[in-house]
Amino acid sequence: MDLDLLFNASVISSAVRIATPLLLAALGCILCEKAGITNLAIEGFMLMGSFISIAYITKSDGSVLIALLAAMLGTMIYSGLFGLVVIKFQANHVVASIAMNLLSVGLTTFLLQAMLGAQGMIRPANIQKIPNMELDFLENIPFIGSVLHNQSFIVPLAIFMAIALHFVIKKTVYGMNVVSLGESEGAARSAGISVKKVQWSVILLSGLFSGLAGAYLSSVILSEFSMNMVQGRGFTAYTAVIFGNTNAILVWLVTLLFGWAEAIGVQLELAGIGVPSSILKMFPYVLAIIVLIISSVNTKRRKERKK
Amino acid sequence: MDKGSLNKKEPIKKKDLMKIKEAIWQNKRVMDSLKLVGKQVAMTLVAVLIVMIFLAASGFSPDAVLIGLNRAITKDIAGSVRWAAPLMLAGVAVCIPFKAAVFNLGVDGQIYMGAIAASTVMLALPEELGKWGLLAAFLAAMVGGALFALIAAAMKVYFNTDMIVSTLLLNFVAKLFTEYIAADALRDADAAIQMNASKMFPESMWLPRLAYFAPSSANVGIYIAIAITLITAFIFYKTTLGYEIKLVGTNPNFARYGGMNANRVILKTMALSGAVAGLIGVIEVSAVQHRLLAGFNPSFGFDGIVVSLLANNNPFGVIFTSLFFGILKNGGSNMERLTEVPQVITQITMAIIIITVSSNIVVRKIKLRRRMKKDGSGSAV
Numbered sequence: 001m002d003l004d005l006l007f008n009a010s011v012i013s014s015a016v017r018i019a020t021p022l023l024l025a026a027l028g029c030i031l032c033e034k035a036g037i038t039n040l041a042i043e044g045f046m047l048m049g050s051f052i053s054i055a056y057i058t059k060s061d062g063s064v065l066i067a068l069l070a071a072m073l074g075t076m077i078y079s080g081l082f083g084l085v086v087i088k089f090q091a092n093h094v095v096a097s098i099a100m101n102l103l104s105v106g107l108t109t110f111l112l113q114a115m116l117g118a119q120g121m122i123r124p125a126n127i128q129k130i131p132n133m134e135l136d137f138l139e140n141i142p143f144i145g146s147v148l149h150n151q152s153f154i155v156p157l158a159i160f161m162a163i164a165l166h167f168v169i170k171k172t173v174y175g176m177n178v179v180s181l182g183e184s185e186g187a188a189r190s191a192g193i194s195v196k197k198v199q200w201s202v203i204l205l206s207g208l209f210s211g212l213a214g215a216y217l218s219s220v221i222l223s224e225f226s227m228n229m230v231q232g233r234g235f236t237a238y239t240a241v242i243f244g245n246t247n248a249i250l251v252w253l254v255t256l257l258f259g260w261a262e263a264i265g266v267q268l269e270l271a272g273i274g275v276p277s278s279i280l281k282m283f284p285y286v287l288a289i290i291v292l293i294i295s296s297v298n299t300k301r302r303k304e305r306k307k
Numbered sequence: 308m309d310k311g312s313l314n315k316k317e318p319i320k321k322k323d324l325m326k327i328k329e330a331i332w333q334n335k336r337v338m339d340s341l342k343l344v345g346k347q348v349a350m351t352l353v354a355v356l357i358v359m360i361f362l363a364a365s366g367f368s369p370d371a372v373l374i375g376l377n378r379a380i381t382k383d384i385a386g387s388v389r390w391a392a393p394l395m396l397a398g399v400a401v402c403i404p405f406k407a408a409v410f411n412l413g414v415d416g417q418i419y420m421g422a423i424a425a426s427t428v429m430l431a432l433p434e435e436l437g438k439w440g441l442l443a444a445f446l447a448a449m450v451g452g453a454l455f456a457l458i459a460a461a462m463k464v465y466f467n468t469d470m471i472v473s474t475l476l477l478n479f480v481a482k483l484f485t486e487y488i489a490a491d492a493l494r495d496a497d498a499a500i501q502m503n504a505s506k507m508f509p510e511s512m513w514l515p516r517l518a519y520f521a522p523s524s525a526n527v528g529i530y531i532a533i534a535i536t537l538i539t540a541f542i543f544y545k546t547t548l549g550y551e552i553k554l555v556g557t558n559p560n561f562a563r564y565g566g567m568n569a570n571r572v573i574l575k576t577m578a579l580s581g582a583v584a585g586l587i588g589v590i591e592v593s594a595v596q597h598r599l600l601a602g603f604n605p606s607f608g609f610d611g612i613v614v615s616l617l618a619n620n621n622p623f624g625v626i627f628t629s630l631f632f633g634i635l636k637n638g639g640s641n642m643e644r645l646t647e648v649p650q651v652i653t654q655i656t657m658a659i660i661i662i663t664v665s666s667n668i669v670v671r672k673i674k675l676r677r678r679m680k681k682d683g684s685g686s687a688v
Contacts, residue, residue, distance in 0.1 A: 038471075040471065040475075081662075085662050085665070085666055089665075089666035090666075091662070091665040091666050092665055094410055094412075094471055095612070095616065095661060095665045096661075096662065096665060098412070098609065098612060098661065099658045099659075099661035099662045099665065100658070102609060102654055102657060102658035102661065103654075103655060103658035103659065103662075105654060106651050106652070106653075106654035106655035106657075106658055107655060109649070109651040109654075110365075110649055110651045110652060110655060111365075113649045113651070114365055114366070114367070114649070115365075231479075232475070232476070232478075232479050235472065235475045235476060236476075238472060239472050239476065242469060242472060276487050276490075276491045278483045278484070278486040278487040278490070278491075279483070279487055281483050282479075282480050282483045282484065285476050285477075285479045285480050285483075286480060288476050289462075289473060289476050289477065289480070292462075292468050292469070292472060292473060292476070293462060293466050293468055296462075296466045296467050296468040296469070297466050297467075299467075300466065300467050
């Protein structure tokens, strides 16, 4: 197999496109993980975000930009339920996440039927898409060209936010508070950090980011909503956070890796090499599992070295 | 009270009755479990109430829930039994590792793998084998499910990977693999309509349905499920493994001090859990679908988490909660048939039950902590 099939401009371009919602969801998850909250509910948040934006487009004049904002706000409010259960009622994080994911699938399917009158999926005809960025001068530069040219403005926005988050965590008081809370809740409390406030902030922010991720998936990439359309992307994002060791820049690179895995699956299917599509679709998940093993071996070794 | 007085069939005196009552009230274990049952029932009712309010708020008639549930326990009880069997097994599959504080979110994947193994065996063996072929399929399904569960367990034991993520990711792999097997490898080439399904299994190997409940697909699986649940209860309360599971789950440090190998307990519980999950796969394909259908599993694994959680990981409790969820699930589809309310409400109800019940667990934990402080001992978890 020639390498060009795996690394040509269209593969890299679609890898970046697929990686963006993963990265956005992962950003919120990084904050939660730093603050010691296992947030697997981003899967459900993403689904909610993708539903809200399409619902807004269907019910209004179809502006994608406002739909994105609506999705961010709506999902943030929705994530408050997770916060309530986890912070106020101190439920097990994983169990609460599973409940939120179940609830999101149920709620979006129900509202799709009850509010928009559609069974299974909806494709709003009045969608007014935001045109992709036409950066012709970048086209000839090998990597950056395919990363930024002919992409939605959300792609550079997400990358910028990843870098910004990296600095927020490393350099600001808020970031320090989040990190110290994750390291030791008792120490954070005695240092005068309001534990609950920080916990609420990271969960609401993860709702905000995941809402944008879901909205990008449904109304920018696909322009449709279908039942359970997130398909484990939230879990993949969580894997990326674990593998990237909650470092925003590393996490971005890992999401790119996952995006690339999915993109070459599509590419190979189009090229028709005779491998069934369900086997090709497995590739990103298998890659995520391998990546997970490698990262755990690394952390295990690091811990042993410390001893 | 001595045994003799009972044998003589003397009328029980009022004084004795009072004594018995007092003894029950003073027995902490009985009282705790009674309180727990009361709380779980109350929380479930709260969840159903929330759903009914939600329905009313979104313009549906809230008594649709009651209409559906009513039909599920009267006319259409067969359908409830049909759903209760896989839910019971799923609850058991979740509660075995849960008890050892191991999260197995990969029950769905193990169900798929069990079904694949069983289907392959049933299609490969000659038809004349009949029920022996079915037995072979059951064994294959248990082995298939257990081996798939062991992948995640081995990753945890040897590489210390996060079990939650690995089991979730393996679910997707198993689901896609089932699609491949059903639509490609075992595809029915002669079918008039091409769908993601294998050839039909030979009729002699089908798991019999219950004649009493005909024509519904309620099947012998419910007996198998009850038997497996009772065996699990036996393992939990009467064997060394059960003691190890309990200790590793509640106090891993003490377990290590006592010379127990936590890793081995993880491997054992996951293998058992996977084998039980595999049983769901073989029952679903051999009694309900009669072939390997790509989407045969409506995520029983996640439903199993709700079943086990509501039963507080107690196998005897699982019998009751799975019957309840069987009724709820069947009530949902009846509701859709009889009223305008869509079936997906069932899923919302389940999610809200998890939320209310898992919030509830904490109240107990706080109380336990308080009691621990009073006793001054750390072992009362």
